[in-house]
Amino acid sequence: MRIKIRYATARDIGDLKKLDKAANSELKWWEQQSKSDFLKILKRSRNSILIAICDGKAVGYLQGSPDLVLQKAFIEDVYVMKDYRKLGIAKALVNKFVEFWHKRKKTVALITEDKNLHIFGKLKFRKVMNWMENR
Numbered sequence: 158m159r160i161k162i163r164y165a166t167a168r169d170i171g172d173l174k175k176l177d178k179a180a181n182s183e184l185k186w187w188e189q190q191s192k193s194d195f196l197k198i199l200k201r202s203r204n205s206i207l208i209a210i211c212d213g214k215a216v217g218y219l220q221g222s223p224d225l226v227l228q229k230a231f232i233e234d235v236y237v238m239k240d241y242r243k244l245g246i247a248k249a250l251v252n253k254f255v256e257f258w259h260k261r262k263k264t265v266a267l268i269t270e271d272k273n274l275h276i277f278g279k280l281k282f283r284k285v286m287n288w289m290e291n292r
């Protein structure tokens with residue numbers, strides 16, 4: 158099994174949309190994006206979306222964004238298809254994002270469910286606050 162992590166381009170939009178759809182059917186909190194949303198993000202920064210390719214198939218991605226004002230870059234979404242988990246794919250996606258943005262921003266932050274704290278703990282993230290919503 159050969160896994161490659163690279164920056165996504167406009168040619169990956171179809172695959173990103175498929176992964177986003179799979180994430181939305183698995184996780185009720187996952188907000189779907191349209192193909193034009195993905196295109197806008199890619200136009201804003203070519204270093205914002207990483208895609209994981211395994212034997213030619215797109216199996217995961219990470220979407221992030223730098224804060225324009227604060228010294229922070231955010232990981233907005235990380236998703237790896239169920240059959241490809243625990244192979245180090247999220248770790249490779251996160252490490253590549255962190256390596257790039259740590260040179261430009263002080264902190265890389267992300268929001269995740271409590272059940273994932275131990276996974277991101279292994280990737281050197283520490284819990285610093287709670288996320289609250291008013292809908």
Ligand SMILES: CC(C)(COP(=O)(O)OP(=O)(O)OC[C@H]1O[C@@H](n2cnc3c(N)ncnc32)[C@H](O)[C@@H]1OP(=O)(O)O)[C@@H](O)C(=O)NCCC(=O)NCCS
Nearest residue numbers: 233234235236237242243244245246247248249269276279
């Ligand atoms: C969270 C998620 C991205 C992890 O992806 P992954 O590719 O399986 O993660 P990795 O294989 O890179 O694992 C990273 C570390 O966490 C550990 N880990 C991963 N999943 C685990 C689990 N379910 N239970 C225990 N440990 C786990 C791995 O063993 C690895 O530890 P190591 O470095 O000591 O070997 C994946 O489970 C997923 O897509 N979940 C649904 C979407 C989601 O919740 N995203 C996060 C919020 S945006």
